[in-house]
Amino acid sequence: xxxxxxxxxxxxxxxxxxSVAVEVEAGATIGDLLQAIREQHPNLSGALPGVRxxxxxxxxxxxTPLAPGAEVALxxxxxxx
Amino acid sequence: xNTIELIEGAIDIPAxxxxxxxxxxxxxxxxxxxxxxxxxxxAVRYLEYSAYAPMALAKMDQIASELTSRWPITHxxxxxxxxxxxxxxxxxxxxxxxxxxxxxxxxxxHAIDTFKQAVPIWKKEHFEDGTAIWVEGS
Numbered sequence: 001x002x003x004x005x006x007x008x009x010x011x012x013x014x015x016x017x018x019s020v021a022v023e024v025e026a027g028a029t030i031g032d033l034l035q036a037i038r039e040q041h042p043n044l045s046g047a048l049p050g051v052r053x054x055x056x057x058x059x060x061x062x063x064t065p066l067a068p069g070a071e072v073a074l075x076x077x078x079x080x081x
Numbered sequence: 082x083n084t085i086e087l088i089e090g091a092i093d094i095p096a097x098x099x100x101x102x103x104x105x106x107x108x109x110x111x112x113x114x115x116x117x118x119x120x121x122x123x124a125v126r127y128l129e130y131s132a133y134a135p136m137a138l139a140k141m142d143q144i145a146s147e148l149t150s151r152w153p154i155t156h157x158x159x160x161x162x163x164x165x166x167x168x169x170x171x172x173x174x175x176x177x178x179x180x181x182x183x184x185x186x187x188x189x190x191h192a193i194d195t196f197k198q199a200v201p202i203w204k205k206e207h208f209e210d211g212t213a214i215w216v217e218g219s
Contacts, residue, residue: 008133009203010215050217054201057136073133073201077217080130080137080161080202081114081173081193 001026003033003066006073014047024066030055031062033072050077083145084158087134092160092171101158101176110185112193114173116166120216124209128166133201137161140200144192152188154179159192161202172204 003022007015022036030053038045052059056070066072084100094113102109116128145157158176166172175192179185197219207213 006133008201009131009205010217013215054133054136057139059199071135073136075133075201076203076215077219078197078199078201079204079216079219080132080200081197081219 001028001068003028003072005033005037006071008073009076011044011047011051011074011076015041015044020044028066029062030060030064030066033066034062037074044074047076048074051075083142083149083156084160085138085141085145086160087132087137088160088162089164090162092162092174094171094174097158097160097174098176101156101178103155103178106155106178106180108180108182108185109176109178110182110189111174111176112189113171114193116168116170116172118168120206123206125168126207126209127168128172129205129207129213130161130163130166130172131203131205132161132163134163137200137202141196144195144199147195148177148188148192151191152177152179152184154188157192159196161200163202 004019006019022040024032024036052075054073054075141159155178160174162172204216
C-alpha cells in the first residue's frame, strides 16, 4: 500500500516537500516504514536517527502497525517551548 | 474549560492570565518562555517556530488532562506562538490556577518539561551572520 508521510522542520527542507510517499506491504509497521524510506528516499535516510514516527497523531514504536488511512508523520526531535 | 492555543502574533498575556484565574484559587503559577539573544555563544537575530498543528494541539490537550488529574488545577492555559519572533518576545505561556502555590510549582515544572518532550513544535534559529539552523531537542 502507498503511505503518504508528512514532513516537518529539517526533514521538510531536506525533502524539499511537505510530504513524501512510500510503498509498503499491507500490514506494515513503523519499522517497515522506516526501512522503506531508507530504500525509496535515500536523501532522507541520514536524518532518520532520532526521528519519531507518529501514526494517527500519536507517537508509535517500531512494532506499531500502520493503520490503513491513518495520518503518518516523521517527527524530528522537537524544540518548542 | 482549558485554554489550549497555537497562535500567530503576540501572546496576549493579561487576557490569557485573566482566563486562567479563578476566584477560588490563591495561586496562578505562570511560566513565560522568551526568545534569548544567543545560543552556544552565537548571536541570534530572530526565531521561527513551526508546528505539526493538529498533533501539537492534541498533545497539549493530553498534557492539560494529565495536569488536572494529578493536581487540583482549576484551569490550564497553554499558549504557544508560531511564526517569526524577535528577541525578548514570548514564545510560550503556561498558567495554572490552583488553591495553593506549593503544588502549583511542581505542576508547572512538569507541564513545561513534558511540553518540551512531547509537543511537535520546532524552532529555527536565525543568526546575526545570516545562517540558520533547526534546533533539534531541547
